[in-house]
Amino acid sequence: MASRLPPVHALSAFEAAARHASFALAAEELCITPSALSHRIRLLEEFVGERLFLRDGRAVSLSEFGRRYLDVVKAALRTLSDFPLPHRTAPAQPRIKVTVPPTFARCLLVPRLSEFAALHPDIVLELFLSVPLYDLSLSESDVEVRFGAGKYTETVTEKLFEEPTFAVASPAYLARIGKLDTPADLKQATLLRSALEPWQPWFEVAGLDWPEPSNGLRLDDLGLLLEAVRHGHGVGLTRQHFVQDLLERGEVVHLFKDIQLKTPPHAYYVVYEPQVRARPEVNVFIDWLLDTFGKL
Template sequence: MAIRLPPVHALSAFEAAARHGSFAIAAEELCITPSAFSHRIRLLEEFVGERLFLRDGRSVSLTEFGRRYLDVVRDALRSLADFPLPHRHPLAQPRVKITVPPTFARYLFLPHLADFTALYPDITIEVFLSVPLYDMALSETDLEIRFGAGKYPDTTTEKLFEEPVFPVVSPAYLEKIGGLKTPADLQKAQLLRSALEPWQAWFEVAGLDWPEPATGLRIDDLGLLLEAVRHGYGVALTRKHFAEEMIANGEVVPLFDIQLTTPQHAYYMVYEQSVRERPEVVLFMNWMMERFNMQSMT
């Protein structure tokens, strides 16, 4: 009697969706349209006679039956993948997709990425830029770097390093306004604004009972904010590792020796636990943790 088997293309779609927790990401991985991907999942659900996923907006999660079925499917797919095929073409190059904020990418990530590629030349790294403030959902990449409090629901979060925040100014602007000896002297300066680095928390640490500035130049990119300081537009808050080169070159100078070092001022690596099933991602995350934990000591 013929054995009725589920379609293999539907099984691979099921495994990919379970791994990513997203139909969209899984469809991209398999290079098919979202509608074709959904059709494969429906086909498999009709075959087993059970729902495999619970759908909640853009994310999906396995049903109890789906979790049990996933173990069986993965064992079957692993057996097929591990079977020796002497004439098989080489596997596609392993790759890791990472989403990073623009300024982190410019000042911290890219200067050190060559260290990883030298260690693992066979792993391709694809870098995507996130837009802070506007999209805090885990994007369709393997992991993200985020700056904040480290509390991101339904994700795994690992702290990379803390990043103290303090005000900086250009020497020319400092001379122009007659110097700044105490935090209270900031009342005669133009305070540059950014939603990424509001002043209120620093005011409190500095003993100033001032409201958040509501007027003046606002720039919601920290790299451009530093450039505005360098060009003499005023005083702004910046982060230690972003400004260290400009400080070393004398292009900007830190003020008052008062830093904001709350737990909210740290970089975190954010990802879904399923990506740890891929060795290239684990290698990259381990490198990130080692490299940027060292960063906190510099």
């Protein structure tokens, strides 16, 4: 007797919902209604006899069984999608799933994508966002750009670039609290905190024997950190390629221009599993990333 197999459309719905951690976003990707996606998930749960997701209001997360089953499903779908079909009349365009941090995507990658598209118009890029320092799984992407210390096991890790960090504030904030002539004057300022741009290494360069701030607004997104600076919430650390436009428009001010942390603890890296270089489209994209951002 032939064994019964799970429906492929339900497997695709499960993989998309797990990747997005959202039924609504998965339904949008698959061009179906959220109720249709929920029906497919229920169908698959009935098939396997286990709950795949834990539901808390609108939030969903994988169950323990769901996490284990996802690995099997992704491997099966990848095998089907990668299997060569020599007689297919209209081959699918090569696609690359790329996961990137939000500020890098907004300020650096997207403005340069037209260059890659001009060189490789046949390659489709699919961009997904990740949270720096937290999302460390390559399981759902072909290539990742990570912002961190560059210590990632069992992957190929190549540095894209690093930039010095320096302090900035808005003119309105400076007018409110008074001039900041020396780093020691920061004792009267609100220091915006971020795990991505810690203050303590910059303090050392500035000659301040101060600990890392433990109070005040914390923003673990470099773009949000700059927005908080721009809106006058305090002093923050940033990098040239992110803040250049704001500096030119006079919306923020570069403080203590002779003090920069030349080698900050975090930089940008391209991260991938060794075997993906065997795919020509992925290989040329990684080389383009290294060439493009290695020149910054």
